[in-house]
Amino acid sequence: MNILMNILWIIFGGLFVCLEYVVSSFLLMITIIGIPFGLQTLKLAMLALFPFGVKVQSTPSDGGCLSVFMNLLWILLGGIWIALTHLLFGALLCITVIGIPFGMQHFKLAGLALTPFGKTIS
Secondary structure, eight states, X not given: OHHHHHHHHIIIIIHHHHHHHHHHHHHHXXXXXXXXXXXXXXXXXXXXXXXXXXXXXXXXXOOTHHHHHHHHHHIIIIIHHHHHHHHHHHHHHTTSTTTHHHHHHHHHHHHHHHOOTTEEEO
């Protein structure tokens, strides 16, 4: 079932979202300071391509103060807008019964887009 849902996700916009994350990741990696943020957008791109059957978990050693600082910086520099976009798409998709599974995946992406540091995808 996850394979079918992932194929439908890719057809109906998942590939576009993944490409946006990959392009923004490469743009962030142009500078040395942006490399950690580019790696996090690659994490988002991987999840945006195949979200069904994947769990987002906090790491056992979440990185401490550095992870908190990087998440705060991420939120201020654009993470809030990415998360709000996913929340909007999730709410729009949850209006219909057929769109509820896709909306739930946008809510999962919104959670990761808000604070990606200290999280793993499994």
